[in-house]
Amino acid sequence: MSVLHLLGTAGEGGAETYFVDLVSGLARAGVAQAAAIRPNANRQARLAAAGVPVETFRFGGPVDLLTKPKVAGFARQQDVKLALAWMNRAARHTPKGPWARIGRLGGYYNLKYYRGFDELVANTEDIAEWIVSQGWPAGRVRCIPNFAAVPAEAPAADRASLGTPTNAPLLLSMGRLHEAKAHDVTLQALTQIPDAFLWIAGVGPQEARLKAMAAALGVADRVRFLGWRTDASALYRAADVCVFPSRYEPLGNVVIQAWAHGLPVVAAASQGPAALIADGQDGLLVPVDEAQALAAAIARLLADPMLRIRLVQNGSDRVEAEFSEAAVVAQWRSLFSDYGAA
Helix, strand or coil, rough: CCEECCCECCCCHHHHHHHHHHHHHHHHHHCCCEEEECCCHHHHHHHHHHHCCCEEEECCCCCCCCCCHHHHHHHCCCCCEEEEEHHHHHHHCCCCCCEEEEEEEEECCCHHHCCCCCEEEEHHHHHHHHHCCCCCCHHHHEEECCCCCCCCCCCCCCCHHHHCCCCCCCCHHHHHHHCHHCCCHHHHHHCCCCCCEEECCCCCCHHHHHHHHHHCCCCCHHEEEEEEECCCCHHHHHCEEEEEECCCCCHHHHHHHHHHHCCCEEECCCHHHHHHECCCCCCCCCCCCCHHHHHHHHHHHHHHCHHHHHHHHHHHHHHHHHHCHHHHHHHHHHHHHCCCCC
16 A cells, blocks of 8 residues: 655756655655656656655646556556645646545645545645635645755755855855745845855746846855755755745745754745744744845844844744654654555
């Protein structure tokens, strides 16, 4: 008996990274699993290393009539009892069969793709409440948050190798180079923190625009565009402050990861981070799209070591109580057992 995870996206992003983290965590807990994904060499290698059987499928658009029956064949081969669809494209191609169908939602997705599913899982309470407000039965939705994965063996990234002085204040911004992530606001804030360096880890359509903006603002010599990284833990360990100014963010997994790595966080008060962070207790919140407020909060953190220590300790306590691997995996195992899959 096993759980089949379906992921229909091909690129790299926060949801895709967490997909592998969760599947790997469940594997460590002894859950029998398989994965049906679009081709992605990095993802395939990581899942194989976790001992999870993997098959790749097209997961195409509406005219793709072959993926669903092929996935069904793979599911039967793996004696699947529960199929877990990650996001809309995967849900569209999740076949009916002698297994339960569960949708995992990390945002406010179109629920039409989940018609006929047995249950939906949201990664925030706000998303769960929204699902019910759309007419989904309250008894068939539950909230299971993301956990923070912190490899014990990962050293801090070498600042010198990225042209960053050892003693300079280092800001870390994680996320796709997309308008929603508001990296432009961080660049504007950087102009008001003259000694700080900024690492931006991610890829996306705004890369050229952001690099041009950094040059125009006169901060390009203090900004490092790192691209897509597979060593996120090393980046968190090297930085002094995590900056997360997203204009729109359903959750804010970056916040949880920063807490787990002992890194203080300054975030914009968009939907997810505002619900997650207790301002002044485990992070600092600033208004969305306010570069001056962001700069002031960063400067406040850099100047006040006791504030940094308090935020880090409280964030660490939150992770242990709510977002540890053990706590989250236990919730997933409870769900699987409800359907005879664990």
